[in-house]
Amino acid sequence: MTASAVVTGLGLVSPIGLGVQDFWYSARVGKSGIDRITRFDPSRYPSRLAGEIHDFSAEDHLPNRLLPQTDRMTRLALVAADWALADAGVVPGELPAFDMGVMTASASGGFEFGQDELRRLWSKGSEYVSAYQSFAWFYAVNSGQISIRQGMKGPSGVVVSDQAGGLDALAQARRQIRKGTPLIVTGGVDASLCPWGWVAQMAGGRLTTVDDPFRAYLPFDRDASGHVPGEGGAILILEDEHAARARGAKVYGRVAGHGATIDPKPGSGQEPGLRKAVELALADAGVRPDDVDVVFADAAAVPELDRAEAAALRAVFGEGGVPVTAPKTMTGRLYSGAAPLDLAAALLAMEEGLIPPTVNVEPLDEYGLDLVTDQPRTAEVRTALVLARGHLGFNSAVVLRAAD
Incomplete structure (x- = not known):
């Protein structure tokens, strides 16, 4: 096993x-x-x-x-x-x-x-x-x-x-x-x-x-x-x-799935790799899109990259199909530290039943995202998806599940 x-x-x-x-x-x-x-x-x-x-x-x-x-x-x-x-x-x-x-x-x-x-x-x-x-x-x-x-x-x-x-x-x-x-x-x-x-x-x-x-x-x-x-x-x-x-340890949550991809060469006309990374992570975790209670977004704040991330989320979850948040708008992007901090925030969100907000943002309707803004949102969080992208085309996605 x-x-x-x-x-x-x-x-x-x-x-x-x-x-x-x-x-x-x-x-x-x-x-x-x-x-x-x-x-x-x-x-x-x-x-x-x-x-x-x-x-x-x-x-x-x-x-x-x-x-x-x-x-x-x-x-x-x-x-x-x-x-x-x-x-x-x-x-x-x-x-x-x-x-x-x-x-x-x-x-x-x-x-x-x-x-x-x-x-x-x-x-x-x-x-x-x-x-x-x-x-x-x-x-x-x-x-x-x-x-x-x-x-x-x-x-x-x-x-x-x-x-x-x-x-x-x-x-x-x-x-x-x-x-x-x-x-x-x-x-x-x-x-x-x-x-x-x-x-x-x-x-x-x-x-x-x-x-x-x-x-x-x-x-x-x-x-x-x-x-x-x-x-x-x-x-x-x-x-x-x-x-x-x-040993009687407190368990915050389980690492249920992971997926990683590399974007195709710029100008190739091929789809960015984030959607595939999400699908791989969900498959690895054995969960369906409608099982996911919240997505912690990469949130690049570069219009082209924001459009690509929103498109990937719509393709997997449907328009407005899952709450999305980016608490890194409070901290800035911490490079290799950003996604681990999002993982911690996702685990704490499971513990309290509260999704932290994306601050200062007025999301464009065209992105089709249910972005949690201004105020935290009360929700039962049993499954969370955390996304991260790196310069030159790295994509990674992790599925966390609450402890039983």
Whole structure:
């Protein structure tokens, strides 16, 4: 019998709250964390808004020896992993090291650490560059640092598929559970709000240049002009269901299905791959479209991409056939951290029976979506679909089902 993978712990670091309680309090009432950047002076750049995490001090959570060797994203990820394990009631030192693994996603690596070391190289010389630069910038560093800190020696790795990576990492973690590893730490955290990271994000051509925080990130809206970036994400504890229930763990929900596709070559005239990813995820989960209670949208806020996502949802669910929400309008797009945070929001929506809103958006009728806007919506949520797309054509979809 195939092992079922369940989520037993959440560790959340976001622009609208640190930890499950603070995040969910803000998300359920539509509190936005988007504002003008404060981590550097953005006045010289055309895009000046971001979802920043405030009131986070790594020194309060991590030993001093880790600080010189870690980027901000890794510090956030390490703390989120600590919180997720505590939430799951797991003490890693009490478990066999090879029964635990780490599978995270990354979209950028440690940009801020790399920027600082390059500045030293240019201004002072190579002898001033930290030896930690050899790994602190690397995509896999969060997986590596979490596994070292927690003593986890089981299957581990990193998935790099831009903003779809968080869902793909969860799917890879689920595969390892099915292969026999009892526990995998998964999810994603990104943090590239520094000048070097900012220029890299702007090069993608999808950042809005609107300065009004309430009119900047508007997916499915007439005034959609690109997204607002953010920092943070979520770390989740994934376990074999039998093992989790045997130790009396709280189960947030089950990872029931996953589908991933790549868009065809631009100009080919072929249909984008998101619809197929959704259909694959539903088939993997063994559920019908009318079983789905809510969709957490990718919500690119680029008109062409919004149209493609809306078309995929209409094709699968029918016009207005399922409630759709995009709580990332409160946080900005957190790159590899965005979809894991949506997964956490979906699980919390199941727990409370409340769909968080898409803030500030007035959806166009032509999209044919039942978008939850302005206020949260009371609903029984037993099955949720979470979508994510990455630059250059990555598509991923995950179906979550409530715990029995």
